[in-house]
Amino acid sequence: QQQVKQSPQSLIVQKGGISIINCAYENTAFDYFPWYQQFPGKGPALLIAIRPDVSEKKEGRFTISFNKSAKQFSLHIMDSQPGDSATYFCAAPIQGAQKLVFGQGTRLTINP
């Protein structure tokens, strides 16, 4: 069953703009929300993660915003650069199980 729903499927942003990707989850047992970045031919790599005890976490140009009541979390990329062009996945662990459930992915293209 779908437990993490990600949108949009694809996104085109101009260089210097803000990229926003959203995820909604269905299981309140989720207690850790990572975002992964994947380049073609490579495995996913952790970009940034948040625990639900905070509403926002910022690392450089990347920010996660978390809305527990709405069961949503989002990734914001400020001052987007062509090198940010990749596929982004949100994910969440299943409590009591050692595994991540991934969203469907967002293919981000930053136009120069």
Added chain:
Amino acid sequence: GAGVSQSPRYKVAKRGQDVALRCDPISGHVSLFWYQQALGQGPEFLTYFQNEAQLDKSGLPSDRFFAERPEGSVSTLKIQRTQQEDSAVYLCASSSGLFTYNEQFFGPGTRLTVL
């Protein structure tokens, strides 16, 4: 230091053949995961090892799929009698801890194509 490595990077199999995919995790990592990633989709969990113990194999799609990690380091995912629907990228990840919030480090994957 070396990351997670996987071999082969690409594998073409005829339907019905058996294949074996290898994962070398980061040295000392106790947790090891296998994921299947279909084209244009997110990775989907297959199985989890804590050292040599396979603690979760709930994601294995059929009894044709088998994974092992006999000495708690290198792992092999075996697929018997491959079918076209098995075509996907198989990702291995390892983690130094036992908690879901411990970062998982992914390998580059093995792209399996079944003809």
